[in-house]
Amino acid sequence: MADLRKRLHRVASVLEGTYGRPDVNLRDDPFDALIGTILSQSTNDTNSGRAYDALRKRFPTWDEALEAGPEEIERAIRPGGLARQKSVRIHAILKRIWEERGELSLADLCSWPDDDVFAWLGRFQGVGAKTVAIVLMSACGRDICPVDTHVHRVVRRLGLVRKNAGAEETFETLRPHIPKGEGPTLHLNLISFGRTRCAARNPACETCPFRGECRYDKGTGTIR
Numbered sequence: 001m002a003d004l005r006k007r008l009h010r011v012a013s014v015l016e017g018t019y020g021r022p023d024v025n026l027r028d029d030p031f032d033a034l035i036g037t038i039l040s041q042s043t044n045d046t047n048s049g050r051a052y053d054a055l056r057k058r059f060p061t062w063d064e065a066l067e068a069g070p071e072e073i074e075r076a077i078r079p080g081g082l083a084r085q086k087s088v089r090i091h092a093i094l095k096r097i098w099e100e101r102g103e104l105s106l107a108d109l110c111s112w113p114d115d116d117v118f119a120w121l122g123r124f125q126g127v128g129a130k131t132v133a134i135v136l137m138s139a140c141g142r143d144i145c146p147v148d149t150h151v152h153r154v155v156r157r158l159g160l161v162r163k164n165a166g167a168e169e170t171f172e173t174l175r176p177h178i179p180k181g182e183g184p185t186l187h188l189n190l191i192s193f194g195r196t197r198c199a200a201r202n203p204a205c206e207t208c209p210f211r212g213e214c215r216y217d218k219g220t221g222t223i224r
Contacts, residue, residue, distance in 0.1 A: 051078070063104055130167060150194025
């Protein structure tokens with residue numbers, strides 16, 4: 001595992017040399033971060049941002065969204081895609097948190113240990129490790145590296161995890177070995193690298209800084 005830590009440090013250093021240290025898009029409130037991250041699932045940043053803005057314009061408070069119900073939430077978030085599925089999940093989360101806590105607030109969440117946040121938020125349908133990690137990173141400023149589709153693709157191709165590892169296994173494998181203080185930067189830079197160089201289709205392998213250590217075979221489209 002020491003080798004994994006060294007390789008992650010090298011990857012982080014190379015990517016930082018290319019992309020710098022990007023600013024984390026912080027949301028002040030964990031509840032806002034949670035709903036915003038759910039809206040970002042399986043859609044691009046532009047559309048998820050539009051859906052979130054439309055939702056908050058239609059419902060300035062989460063209490064209003066809860067009272068309105070899933071159909072009204074669906075109408076508001078339609079620009080983001082998968083509106084029906086996401087609206088049902090969002091309303092169910094609002095309802096359960098209200099029933100358990102008596103208010104729609106997660107203001108104390110950032111005072112909890114990471115593992116407690118994973119256990120508590122992970123109970124909700126549609127809230128996996130990536131979503132919880134993004135809440136911790138963006139709302140609580142935690143040193144953590146969420147694994148989205150780009151991060152997952154790149155680290156599998158680089159052989160940092162099993163080639164058939166799922167996203168949550170990948171997150172748990174990498175989590176203890178991320179260089180201290182590099183979690184958010186590594187997350188954002190891996191996303192940038194996945195979008196611009198290590199794309200799902202036709203990656204720029206010929207000019208890749210990790211060409212000699214990558215396990216991706218461009219000819220077959222498979223990971224060795």
